[in-house]
Every structure is written in structure tokens, then in C-alpha cells.
Amino acid sequence: MHETKPITELTTVEICAGAGGQSLGLHLAGFRHTLAVEIDAIAAETLKRNLSRLATAGGHPAPDIAIGDVADESVWNPCDYPGVSLLAGGVPCPPFSIAGKQLGSSDERDLFAWAVEAAGRMKPDAVLLENVRGLSMPRFAGYRQAVLDRFAELGYRADWRLLEARDYGVPQLRPRFILVALRDEFAPYFAWPEPIPSTQTVGGALYDLMAENGWPGAEAWAMRANRVAPTVVGGSKKHGGPDLGPTRAKREWRLLGVDGLGIADAAPGPDVPADFIPKLTNEMVARIQGWWGPEYEWDFAERKGRKTSTYRQIGNAFPPPVARAVGVAIASALRKEVSATGNHGVASHDEVYRALREHGGFVSLAGLRRVLRGTLADREIERRVEFIRRDFDVEVRLRGGAPTYKLGEWRAFRGQEDHSRHEVFAIDRLRSKIS
Template structure:
């Protein structure tokens, strides 16, 4: 049987890694910045080759050494796109999404898998997304995006993730997104045995109340937060399930324990909510807060496995090929990109389907956060020209290097 190797960047503690392994991929290399997460990877898969450090630093690893692998995968940093953050996108020193796309041009994998937060799917980043699709097309890949809910794949939480899959043209017709599982798992079903592991008599009643899927587990960053289950809105949702989200417990409830709100979850329970289970066994190393952050920032293994299996089938050319579905284009970005010079306001309004001037100006403003946009004020109204992409693409003189090093201790 042919070997299907994967290089995984920003590998974290192994959620995506375990899922891809279950899909049939063998790890040629896993690169991770956080030492605690890398120690967890080594604890579980000591035979894997790993590299510790900034994935974009040539001293950490040499991408050319892995040219032609079956899959390049990664969960690049989320803060540049998260709805709860500033959504700095291309100007955030942690943004590696566009760089990872350029990396595909160096490694030349048969397939590319990148996942991120739902925020990347929002209108704010329509130009950014279109740049990614256009760049991948120029490299010979057919790419598509999809917003996946972890609960659709047996994970007892919502956890929407925006996933990009790109395949070389010969494999792309065989790819289809994985179908959801039929059975939804609730928090109570997932955790009843763990809640009662120390003999707590209330486990069954608690599980009956926790009869829904949970809100998204928030791992947090080194800049903010410790080991608790997220912001105020998430805490209220956990409270409705009988969970005290104000912290993480060291052990399951003891016999005779009573709670005003409900028990706290242990790190082991959080891992179960994140998709680790008897089917997906994994051990985490480090102190409680470090363990919680590793778990909370992970791509749920069952979701990674589902997507990985779809990619594997495509690489093996299984099933019947289907024509590619054309990707939606942002009309304003598209017209600006195709133009050799300036595009007038009237032309852009016409191309965008009759939107009003304030909406056009808003969209131009969003584009200008990720691209240089030149505005020429004319007597007939402004005209616009699209300039360079502001994202880090590997440039040696990019501001990302200095800012990244300055904030290294707080980047996660």
C-alpha cells in the first residue's frame, strides 16, 4: 500500500494529527511553537519527527526537504480572524494563513488542509478569502471552503470551524465534503461515566439535565484568560447544562458532593467534549492551565478524521469524479484585481449588483485593511486601484518578524 505522508504545521497538541492518523496519513513532520503542546505530541507519538519553533523561521525546518508529500495541513493561528478579537487579518503578526498558502507552492503537496475560526468566513474577509482561492488556482490547485460544525461529527459541542481544502487538479474531482453523522452526542451522554468515576451519586441526574450539545470550548491565548470555559455568554450556556464554568476542577465530584450551580469539568472532561475519547485516546502533559489551553485550542480529532478520510479518498481517486463547483467571487475585489488601472465608483456599483454608495465605501474600507487600496478623487467621483496584499507571505523585510519576536512570550 502506498504511503500517504503529511507535514503538519502549527500542530498544537495533536487534535488534527490524531484525526489525520486515523484517516490513514503518516506524519513526516509536525511543527509547533508551544513547548507544552510539543511535549504532548512526543508523549503520545514518540516516533514522530517534530520541530519546535516558529514555523515560518527557516532555522526551525526546511520545507524543501518535504517536497511532494501527500498532504500539507495545519491549524494556523486564529486570533487574526476571531469574531471576539480585533480581526486585524493580514496585519496581525500572528497571521500565517496566507503564508501557509505560499508554503504549498514550495512543498507542492498533493493536497492542502487548513482550518481556522468561523470569523474567517465573514464578509470582513471576503477579499482575503478570494486572494487565497486565486493564489491556489495559480499554483495548480482547486480549492473550496466550508464551515463545519463539530457536533455534526459526533463531538458534543458546536465548535464551528472554517476549513479550506485544496487538491491538485487530477485529484480534485474525487473530493467531497464529509457527510454529518446521524447521531448527535450530548454533553451528558459524553460525560456521565466521568462524572461518576469517583462515586458521585448525582452523575445520572446531572447527565439527564445536560442533554444538549455544549457551547464552543475556548482555549484562550497566553495574552488572556486561564483555565475556565470562556466568556460570559459561554458561561451562561454551560450553566444551563448544570456546569460551573468559572474554572476547571482537578478531579471529578466526590461522593456526597452538592453544588449550587453544578460541578466543574476536569481537563479530562474538557478533552472528551473536544472529541478525545476511548476511540481517540490521548494523554496531555503540563500544568492544568497549559493542558487546558492545549485541549481548548485543538481541532477536534473526529472532525479532522472525517475531513482527512475525504481527502484520502480523493488522493486514491475513489468514487466517481464530479465537476468542480465554481467558487463565489467577491465582485468588488474581482473587478479591482482584474483592472490594469483605476476602477470608477460607478463601475464598481454596477458590478456589485446595485448596492448603494455607503455600502461600497464600507466594503472598500474592509478591503483596505488587508490590501493597499489607492483612491483617486475625481470630479465625477472617486476611483480605486487595488495594490499589494499586506499579509506576511515569507518576505524577509516584513514587519511580522520584529513584532512576532517582541510578542513571542504571549503568542499562542
């Protein structure tokens, strides 16, 4: 029988860890890292500096930091870390991003399904994976259902929740789609974190930093920046230097009195006109991401003279206060601190996918309608099938002039030796573009 770990031994392995926004939040929630895996060497150096410091302060050995493709077993092997309390990570976002092509399983950067299989090999008590809001869209309903069903086969109850960073003290919108899976033993004890009552504004968060060099316009600027920021966009190595997002986001920043076309080296000085429109520094962007106050101090590694690498680390991070809130909720469930009344993991995300999967053979539109008991119109069923076909092999045959459908393999990378993802990573010049 699976035993609950002692309260003092909440351990975590974190994959696609970036510069450690989730790492810090989980540490503050009571988890101790045993391993963090990250493909970017600069971000990995940031992890090493800070996680080593936190471990030393807590009287623990420094965690291992593995640098490279998380799915490469020469970098790390999930089987070497059995039974940790939590497998966590922020798997790549571009396959699901609204700003991208939403290729899902067809994008070589998609690691969600692989992470589920890694959990099956490690058998942690809980899994936490975060991604962009795009994964919550109808386009990916079948994909989500496949993830939930696979977790159920592995003995977990899983579900997603769209959380807004502004609801947890972070002065920006930054919606994130969070998956939490727990072993059946712990799932009834889990409840999603409630929003905190106060909302921080950009002006309130950044006034002291904007005023530190004596700029006479700082106070008026802070009064103008009286709401939360749009979502900070960290970008990827496929794109250029740091700025605060696409055209629409830059317009929103402008309304807050911020020039979004780049990052400044320092706050404006005493000779700068009061009506100047300033750019943010990396330190200011870190505040917008939730690195705020003594508990959230973080030392970012950087290439000499390069703001871009630091900005990218900050901009792509999972805000630490949000990670902390979710981490506290998971820790509470693993400790069974509340009554076992929760129904986590009972929701369904795509009835059409489930009907195709459970039927196993060819089924017509009329057959699907009968299985679904008329809850969906034919047009909606057809739309769902077309979405499913983007991520799964679906064989179509005509029967009596009408199409019938049979669900085949999930095209997502789950560790298959013959998957096309390996070809991409074998080309050195493309390796730096996987982000």
C-alpha cells in the same frame, strides 16, 4: 506529469499542530506524519509522545517534531519536504476571531497567506487549513478571494466550508472554517464529508466520568446536561488561567449544570450534595473536544502541578473526529475512489476584489458597477472596498470629484524579509504571546 501516490503512502506535514487534535484525526484517516511543527514546547512534547507511539504501532519511523516559529526557516524549511500528500495545519485564529479586533493581515499572528506560499514551495497533493468562523464573515471576503486566486495560480482548486463539530459526533457546537485545496488532478474527486446522523450530548459523553468518584448527583446531572455544549475556548498566553469561555458561554454552561469558572482536579465525591454545580476536569473537556474511546486516547504533557497548560492544549485543538472526517474525504480524493463529478473550487467569494484585481488600474464606482453587471448596489460595493482596504493597499484618487480605486499589495505576511512580523518575533518578551 504529476503521479498519484500509492494508497499506502499518504504522508502529511502539519504546521501549527498544537497538541494534536488534527494530528490524531489525520492519522485515523490514513495519513502518516513525516513532520509536525509547533511553537509551544509543552504541546510539542504532547505531539512527540503520541505521534511516536502511533508511528511505532504502525511500523513507521517516528516523525520529526520541530519546535519554534513555523515561519522561521531555521526551525524547518518547506523546501525540504517536497511532494508530501498533504500539508495541514491550524494557523492562528486571533486575526479572524469574532471575539477579537479582526485585524486580519495587520495582525502579526496571521499565517494564512504564508501557509499558501509554503504549499507552493512544497507542492503537496492537497492542503487542509482550519480556522475560526470569523474568517467566513463578509469582513474577510477579499482575503478569502486572494487565497483562492493564489492557490489557482499554484495549480490548485480550493474552497472553504463551515463545519460544526456537533455534526460529527462531538458534543459541542465548535464551528470551524475549513479550507481544502487539491491539485487540479484530484479536485473533481473531492466531496465534503456528510454529517453523521447521531448527536452526542454533554450528559451522555461525561456521565461515567462525573460519577466515577461516587457523586450521588451524577445521574440527575447527566439528565439535565441533555444537549451539546457551547464552544470550548482554549484562550491564549495573553490571558489568564483556564475557564470555559466568556460570560455568555458561562451562562450556557450553567444551564447544562456546569460551573465554567475554572477546571476541577477531580469529579465530585460521595459526600458532595446532589444539587452541587460541578466544574469539568481536563479529562472531561477532552471528551467534549472529541477525544473519546480507545481510538482517541491521547497523553497530554503538562507542567508539574499546572492544569492550565493541559487545558489550553485541549481547548485550542481541532476536534479529532472532525479532522478525521475531512481527512477521509481528502484521502478518498487522492485515491480517486469516487467518480470525478465534483465541482470543488469553482465558487467565488468576492467579486469586487476580483474586479479590482483584474482591472489593474484605477476604476471608479460606476466602472465597478459595470463590471459586476449591476449585481451589487453601490453601497454594497463601497462596503466591500472598505473591507478590502483593511487587508490590501488600495490607492484612492479623485476623478471628476468621484473616488477611483486601484488595488495594491496584499499586506499579509507571505515570507517577506521586510515584513513587520519579524520585528515582533525579534522581541523575546513578546515571543510567548504569539498564539
